[in-house]
Amino acid sequence: MLTAPSVRPVDPAELDDVLRVLRREPVNNAFITARVETAGLDPWRLGGEMWGWYSAGRLASLCYAGANLVPLCAEPAAVRAFAERALRQGRRCSSIVGPAEETAALWSYLEPHWAPAREVRACQPLMAAERESAAVPADPQVRRVRRDEVERVLPACVAMFTEEVGVSPLAGDGGLLYQARVAELVGAGRSFARFEDGRVVFKAEIGAATSAACQIQGVWVAPERRGEGLSEPGMAAVLRYALREVSPVISLYVNDFNAAARASYRRVGFREVGTFMSVLF
Structure with missing residues (x-):
């Protein structure tokens, strides 16, 4: 099956390291970063655990495990480790969501055990803007x-x-x-x-x-x-x-x-x- 995982829940004292990882991809990770900045890493306040994957003793990848299961800056070895931990724990989330490549890899490990899903939305374009609309006037009544x-x-x-x-x-x-x-x-x-x-x-x-x-x-x-x-x-x-x-x-x-x-x-x-x-x- 899967190899033994090299992953554990991060300690609240690792907040700076967690934010360092999250801020590598500020747009992808905005939802979880905002929660961590507000609540810290205590699971009760955060609404779930933050799992960390370590490379050469340094925190390199994350996975939020709460109502959603969310891989964050997760390289392939980290995704595999997160999948094994999730399988050991059993499904507690109502969805898996995140950047498509990491999420698809995570689901490929979990699907044989957690399927069927109610729905899989494999392609959801992430869109961004850095300036006010030049083509569409803002509705003054909003x-x-x-x-x-x-x-x-x-x-x-x-x-x-x-x-x-x-x-x-x-x-x-x-x-x-x-x-x-x-x-x-x-x-x-x-x-x-x-x-x-x-x-x-x-x-x-x-x-x-x-x-x-x-x-x-x-x-x-x-x-x-x-x-x-x-x-x-x-x-x-x-x-x-x-x-x-x-x-x-x-x-x-x-x-x-x-x-x-x-x-x-x-x-x-x-x-x-x-x-x-x-x-x-």
Whole structure:
């Protein structure tokens, strides 16, 4: 089967070394880097373990093992070691996600034991922008969601998640964790929407933010308003906020089969800089 792993959970005292590895790929790793910068490496605060793979005694690769299993700056030997540890532990994650090459290799080891997956999205272009849109004017009606508007934006967030992932975020615990996450983003000033008659017709969030890069997520237009040209000006507005107030590089990833979204993001000014992969259980 697999060779014995050379991997262990990192110690909280290794925070500087972990951040050194994560910052080698600031766009790819933005989501996990933001969590580590905020929570440190204590598993209870981080929401999972951070596994480290060491080369010549030096931390070289990482894998986040929580609700998601995420290989980070993982060379082939590290991926193999992470796979064996995951197999020994058993599947606890709801998805495997990360840069496509590492994620595909990790899944190749795990698939014989963890299959079937509910869905495998093998090609999800990673897109990035470093300047405000020159071609699409920002929608002046897209603004930050206020703290007292969490209940108004929540139905749109639930609809987007269900449409994108294929399951409701309200399952299991009744949505308590998901509602807390929505409220957290609103409270941090990273949730944006266009409201009409009190209803959300466009929304997006900055889901992860570091000083080097941030990631837009949850882009959604109300179904009855699609095709009216709300998404591109809305994205241009969120991009402007993000560049002016958060990070110098703004990223997102999108399914390869969503040709309309990819074209829309390109018109706003995003370009493809890599590929992600997701395995959903």
